[in-house]
Amino acid sequence: MTPNDLLYAKTHEWVKVDNATKVATIGVSAFAVEALTDLVYIELPAVGKTVKAGEPFGEIESVKAVSDLYSPVTGEVIEVNSGLASDLGVLNEDPYIKGWMIKVRLAEEASLSKLLNAADYEKQCSEEAH
Amino acid sequence: MAYFFNTPEDRQAMLAAIGAESVDELFAMVPAELRLARPLALPAAMTELELTAHMQQLAAANTSASDALCFLGGGSYDHFIPAVVDALSSRGEFYTSYTPYQPEASQGNLQAFFEYQSLICRLTGMEVSNASLYDGGSAVAEAVLMSMHATKRQRRVVVAASVHPEYRRILETYLVNLGTELITVGAPYGTISVDELAKCIDDETACVLVQQPNFFGCLEDVAAIGRAAHERGAMFVVSVDPISLGLLKRPGEYGADIVIAEGQSLGNPMAYGGPYLGIMACREDFARRMPGRIVGQTTDRDGRACMVLTLQTREQHIRREKATSNICTNQGLYALRATIYLSLMGPQGMREAAQLCLQKSHYAANQLTRAARFSAAFDRPYFKEFVVRDADGQVETLLAEAMDQGIMAGAPLGEWYPEWSDCFLVAVTEKRTKDDIDRWANCLTRVNSRREVAHA
Amino acid sequence: MRNTRATQSLFTLSKPGRRGALLPACDVPEQPLESLLPPSALADAPPPLAELAEPDVVRHFTNLSTLNMSVDTHFYPLGSCTMKYNSKRNERLVALPGMADLHPYQREETLQGMLRLLFEMQEMLGEIAGLPVVSLQPAAGAHGEMTALFVAAAYFRDLGQRRTKVLAPDSAHGTNPASAAMAGFDTLSVKSNPDGTVDLNDLSAKLDQDTAVFMITNPNTLGMFDGQIREIARRVHEVGALIYLDGANMNAILGITRPGDFGADMMHFNPHKTFSGPHGGGGPGAGPIAVTERLGGYLPAPLVARDAAGVYRLDYDRPKSIGRVRAFFGNVGVLVRAYCYIRTHGPDGLRRVSEEAVLNANYLLSQVKSFLPVPQGDRCMHEFIASATKVKGERGVSAMDIAKRLLDYGFHAPTVYFPPIVREAMMIEPTETESKETLDAFAEALRTIIEEPAELLHAAPHTTVISRPDEVKAARNPAVRWTDGVTKQ
Known part of the structure; x- marks a missing residue:
C-alpha cells in the first residue's frame, strides 16, 4: 500500500513533487506511523522557515518516544498542515493525503536523487521489521 | 548492625543456592589488583545512642534560629511551619x-x-x-x-x-x-x-x-x-x-x-x-x-x-x-x-502572612532608622526585606556584636555588591514580634552609642 | 475500609470560610496598605487556594499516603534506585533545631558544629571515592554529573584545549547524555558487549583529541563490574581525556574498590541511594562530587576548610572555580542523613553493606533464573537484569505485565525496560536491608506469575486502587491542574 507516485527517505518521510510549481509536499509513511504507536504531539516549522535535506524540520511524539522529522529536501516552507496537531488520528487514517505535514518550495533538486522509490522503501521496511 | 538480616546460617544457605564458596567469591568480577587491601579510613561504627549524643553535641556547637532572633533573609526565611x-x-x-x-x-x-x-x-x-x-x-x-x-x-x-x-x-x-x-x-x-x-x-x-x-x-x-x-x-x-x-x-x-x-x-x-x-x-x-x-x-x-x-x-x-x-x-x-x-494557609492565611511581613518589616525599618547612624539605602517600595546603610561603615563589627547578644541582625551586602559594603540586608517575617523587633533595633542602636562612648 | 471521601481533590473538599492555620494579630502599629505599596502592585484578591480546616488536611493527606507503596510498607526492588531501609534515627537527628533551624547566611562562628559535620563529610566521601577533593553543592545525581562536566570543560579551557565530545556507553542512564548537552558537549555512544561491559574496540575507535570525558557507570547498568576499567582508563587518559564515574551503583563496592583507585578522575555519589537518604516520593536527593587533586580547584565554591586552630570556615577563595550550580551550601538535610548513615556503619559496616547487597542480589538471581532468564549469566553485583523475552515469545506476556502483577502480590515492581540494550528488561535490586524470607517470597511470586493465564496478566494489576491508566489520553490532552470552579481569566 505504499503509493508509487511518491519518493521516500530512509528516515521514513515521503515527498511528492509538483514539477510544474517545484513545490514538494512532505509527510511520513504509514510504516512510520505504525511503528511510532499512540501519537500524542507534533511540532512543525513556521511558514517561511528554510529546511535542509537531511536535517530535522520538526518532531513527533508518542507516549514513550520522540522522533525527529527529517526533511528530504531543501527549500522554504510555504504551507503547514496546521490542523494536524489537534487531530493526530489523521496520520493513522490517511498518512499520504490528509496527513501531509509541510509544503516546501524547492531550492534545488539534487537531493531528490538520493530518495528511494516505493519498492526500495518497502524492501527497507521489511528488513527493519525483523 | 541494626539494618541487616542475614544470619551466618542464612549466608551459608544462600551461598549454597548460588553455588559459591564464599561471599568474597561473588566479587570475582572485581580484579584483585583493584581491590582495596585495607579497611576504609573512617571513624568506627556508632550505635543509635552514641550517634544521638554525637549529633546533639554537633548541634549544640551551632547557634540556631531557635536560640537566637533571626532577621536574615536573602532567599531563605524563618517563616512559621505548622x-x-x-x-x-x-x-x-x-x-x-x-x-x-x-x-x-x-x-x-x-x-x-x-x-x-x-x-x-x-x-x-x-x-x-x-x-x-x-x-x-x-x-x-x-x-x-x-x-x-x-x-x-x-x-x-x-x-x-x-x-x-x-x-x-x-x-x-x-x-x-x-x-x-x-x-x-x-x-x-x-x-x-x-x-x-x-x-x-x-x-x-x-x-x-x-x-x-x-x-x-x-x-x-x-x-x-x-x-x-x-x-x-x-x-x-x-x-x-x-x-x-x-x-x-x-x-x-x-x-x-x-x-x-x-x-x-x-x-x-x-x-x-x-x-x-x-x-x-x-x-x-x-x-x-x-x-x-x-x-x-x-x-x-x-x-x-x-x-x-x-x-x-x-x-x-x-x-x-x-x-x-x-x-x-x-x-x-x-x-x-x-x-x-498551602492547604493549611488557604487564601486568607497567605494574605495575613504577607500583611504581617509587610507591616513588621516597615515597623522595623522605621524603628532602626530613627538612629542617625542608620538609613534606608533605597527609597523604593519593599515587601519584607530592606537594605540598611550604616553611616559608620562598620557592618562587620555591628553584626558580630549583635550576634554576641543573640541576634542574627542582617546579612552584609558587601560580599556580593562591593559598592555597598556599608549596607546590610534585613528580613522580617510574621514570626518576629514587636518585642523582638524592638530588641533588634535597640541592640543595633546601642552598639552604636557604645562605640561613640569609646571614641569620646 | 478506604475513605474515598477524604481523598477527593483538595478543591472539592474546600469550603469558603474554612481556615487551617491562624496567625497572630499584628502587634506593631499598622499603616494603611496603600501608603506602603503602590496600588498597581497589589492583587485584587488573595490567591484562590483551597479553604480547609486542619483536621480536613490531616485526613486528606493521611488517606492519600495509604495509596502509596513505600520501603516502610513493601519490598521495593526498583533496580538502579537502591530502595534500602531509611532509618528512623536519621530523621530524628536531622530535625534537631541545631541542625534544621540554621540560616545559610549565619556567621561562621555560629555554625561550627554544622561546618565540622560537612567538613568530615567531604573527608569521608573523599576516602570512599579514593578521590580527595569533594564538593557537596550539587542537588542530585544528575546535577552532580552536570557539575563535573562543567569542571571538565573549565579544566580543558584552562589548558587551552577545545574538546567537544563526551563518550558514554549505550547502556548509560539517560541523564549522562542530557548532562553532557547542558555542558555544551556532543555525546557519542560507545557500544557495549552483551554483558554490558565496554566494547574496547569501539571505545578506541571513538577516542581522540576532541574527547573531553568518557562517562562510565561501574558497576554498570546491567549490574556487572567492568574488570577492564584500568585498561579503559589507560586508553582514555592516553588521549588526555578524563574518566567520569556515574556513582549510581556505589552500593556494590563500598570498601571493596575505589573509583579513584581504578582510574576515575571525577564521580558523583547518590546519598539518597547509597547512604539511605530517603527517596521522598521523588527527591530530594543530593549529588556530591569527588575529583582528583588537579581538578579540585575547579569545583564550585564554597568548600568547607579547617584552619590550624581547628576552626571551620567556608572557603570561597577558589579563583579557578566554575562558580555555582545551586544557591547556598547544598542539600544539607540529605547530607546530614548520609553522615549519620556512614557514622552508624563505620568502615566494616559499609563494607558489609556491599557484601550483603551483593549476596542478596546473587541469591535472588539464583532463585529466578530457571524461569526468568538472566542473559548476563549466573553472577551479578548488587542488581541483575532478568528478561521476559521467553514468556513474551511463548505467551505474549511482557515485562510490564509481570511488573503490574507483582503489585497484586504486595511487591513493588522492578525497574522495567531499562537498560535499553536488554529486551523486556526487568532490573531487580533487592538491597542489603531485606531478609532471605522476603527474597524467597518474591521469587515464589514471580514463579507463580509466570505460570498464570496471559489474559489475567495483561489486565493486571487487579487489587490496586486503580487499573492501568490511559497514558495516551494524559499526554494528548494534558490536564495538569485542577480547573473546576475557577472563572477563566
Whole structure:
C-alpha cells in the first residue's frame, strides 16, 4: 500500500513533487506511523522557515518516544498542515493525503536523487521489521 | 548492625543456592589488583545512642534560629511551619516511596503532586506547573535554558542586577559553556530602570529575568519590564517570593511567561540552605519545553479518574542528549510539604502572612532608622526585606556584636555588591514580634552609642 | 475500609470560610496598605487556594499516603534506585533545631558544629571515592554529573584545549547524555558487549583529541563490574581525556574498590541511594562530587576548610572555580542523613553493606533464573537484569505485565525496560536491608506469575486502587491542574 507516485527517505518521510510549481509536499509513511504507536504531539516549522535535506524540520511524539522529522529536501516552507496537531488520528487514517505535514518550495533538486522509490522503501521496511 | 538480616546460617544457605564458596567469591568480577587491601579510613561504627549524643553535641556547637532572633533573609526565611506539615510529611508511606513509576501503587503521591501543581498555578496565576525542581537558584538557570529552547534564541540573556547574586552566579556557570552572552542591567537605586533594560534587549535575546520583590526587597516595575521584553520577542521570566503573592499581583496578571520561585518559605526548614524547593510554572504554550516531572489527570481501564506522570518525552530518560533538561530526581517531599502548607494557609492565611511581613518589616525599618547612624539605602517600595546603610561603615563589627547578644541582625551586602559594603540586608517575617523587633533595633542602636562612648 | 471521601481533590473538599492555620494579630502599629505599596502592585484578591480546616488536611493527606507503596510498607526492588531501609534515627537527628533551624547566611562562628559535620563529610566521601577533593553543592545525581562536566570543560579551557565530545556507553542512564548537552558537549555512544561491559574496540575507535570525558557507570547498568576499567582508563587518559564515574551503583563496592583507585578522575555519589537518604516520593536527593587533586580547584565554591586552630570556615577563595550550580551550601538535610548513615556503619559496616547487597542480589538471581532468564549469566553485583523475552515469545506476556502483577502480590515492581540494550528488561535490586524470607517470597511470586493465564496478566494489576491508566489520553490532552470552579481569566 505504499503509493508509487511518491519518493521516500530512509528516515521514513515521503515527498511528492509538483514539477510544474517545484513545490514538494512532505509527510511520513504509514510504516512510520505504525511503528511510532499512540501519537500524542507534533511540532512543525513556521511558514517561511528554510529546511535542509537531511536535517530535522520538526518532531513527533508518542507516549514513550520522540522522533525527529527529517526533511528530504531543501527549500522554504510555504504551507503547514496546521490542523494536524489537534487531530493526530489523521496520520493513522490517511498518512499520504490528509496527513501531509509541510509544503516546501524547492531550492534545488539534487537531493531528490538520493530518495528511494516505493519498492526500495518497502524492501527497507521489511528488513527493519525483523 | 541494626539494618541487616542475614544470619551466618542464612549466608551459608544462600551461598549454597548460588553455588559459591564464599561471599568474597561473588566479587570475582572485581580484579584483585583493584581491590582495596585495607579497611576504609573512617571513624568506627556508632550505635543509635552514641550517634544521638554525637549529633546533639554537633548541634549544640551551632547557634540556631531557635536560640537566637533571626532577621536574615536573602532567599531563605524563618517563616512559621505548622506542626501538621511535619506530622504528615514524616509518614513513611510518603518519604520512603520513590518517583511514581508505577501509578497504580503511587496514587497518593501523584494526587499530592497534582494538587501541588494546581496550587502553584493558582498562587502564580500561571497555567502549568511542574512537580518541582531542585531550588530557586537552579530553577532560574532551568527557566533561562527553557526560554532559549522555546524562542530558539541562543545568543543573549538579559538579567537584572537586583536578582539574587547567587542565582546570577549559577546562571553564569550554566551559560559559559553554551557561549550565551549574559547582560546584567544595574540597579543603582535598588531597582532597575526599564529604559536601561530596554536598550539591552535585542532580537536575539531569549529572555529577560527579574526578581519580584528583588534581592533588596524592593518592587520592580514588572508590568513595564514584561512589555519591554515582549516588544522584542523575548520571554519574560520572573522569580518571585511565594509568600508575597498573598498580597502582590500574581505574575500571570502582568505577563510573565515563566515563573520560578524558591519554595522554602512554604513550610520547609532553613536547614542551612537545603533541601529547598524549586518552583516553576509557565503558560500553556511552553508546557512541552518545561523541565522536570509533570503529573496529569487521565482515566484507568475501568474509566476511573486517576493520575499519571505525563509528557515524559521531554525528559532525559527518553530524549537523552536532546532532553529539555537533565533533571531526574526532583524535590517530591518538599513539594508535598508545600502542598500541605498551602492547604493549611488557604487564601486568607497567605494574605495575613504577607500583611504581617509587610507591616513588621516597615515597623522595623522605621524603628532602626530613627538612629542617625542608620538609613534606608533605597527609597523604593519593599515587601519584607530592606537594605540598611550604616553611616559608620562598620557592618562587620555591628553584626558580630549583635550576634554576641543573640541576634542574627542582617546579612552584609558587601560580599556580593562591593559598592555597598556599608549596607546590610534585613528580613522580617510574621514570626518576629514587636518585642523582638524592638530588641533588634535597640541592640543595633546601642552598639552604636557604645562605640561613640569609646571614641569620646 | 478506604475513605474515598477524604481523598477527593483538595478543591472539592474546600469550603469558603474554612481556615487551617491562624496567625497572630499584628502587634506593631499598622499603616494603611496603600501608603506602603503602590496600588498597581497589589492583587485584587488573595490567591484562590483551597479553604480547609486542619483536621480536613490531616485526613486528606493521611488517606492519600495509604495509596502509596513505600520501603516502610513493601519490598521495593526498583533496580538502579537502591530502595534500602531509611532509618528512623536519621530523621530524628536531622530535625534537631541545631541542625534544621540554621540560616545559610549565619556567621561562621555560629555554625561550627554544622561546618565540622560537612567538613568530615567531604573527608569521608573523599576516602570512599579514593578521590580527595569533594564538593557537596550539587542537588542530585544528575546535577552532580552536570557539575563535573562543567569542571571538565573549565579544566580543558584552562589548558587551552577545545574538546567537544563526551563518550558514554549505550547502556548509560539517560541523564549522562542530557548532562553532557547542558555542558555544551556532543555525546557519542560507545557500544557495549552483551554483558554490558565496554566494547574496547569501539571505545578506541571513538577516542581522540576532541574527547573531553568518557562517562562510565561501574558497576554498570546491567549490574556487572567492568574488570577492564584500568585498561579503559589507560586508553582514555592516553588521549588526555578524563574518566567520569556515574556513582549510581556505589552500593556494590563500598570498601571493596575505589573509583579513584581504578582510574576515575571525577564521580558523583547518590546519598539518597547509597547512604539511605530517603527517596521522598521523588527527591530530594543530593549529588556530591569527588575529583582528583588537579581538578579540585575547579569545583564550585564554597568548600568547607579547617584552619590550624581547628576552626571551620567556608572557603570561597577558589579563583579557578566554575562558580555555582545551586544557591547556598547544598542539600544539607540529605547530607546530614548520609553522615549519620556512614557514622552508624563505620568502615566494616559499609563494607558489609556491599557484601550483603551483593549476596542478596546473587541469591535472588539464583532463585529466578530457571524461569526468568538472566542473559548476563549466573553472577551479578548488587542488581541483575532478568528478561521476559521467553514468556513474551511463548505467551505474549511482557515485562510490564509481570511488573503490574507483582503489585497484586504486595511487591513493588522492578525497574522495567531499562537498560535499553536488554529486551523486556526487568532490573531487580533487592538491597542489603531485606531478609532471605522476603527474597524467597518474591521469587515464589514471580514463579507463580509466570505460570498464570496471559489474559489475567495483561489486565493486571487487579487489587490496586486503580487499573492501568490511559497514558495516551494524559499526554494528548494534558490536564495538569485542577480547573473546576475557577472563572477563566
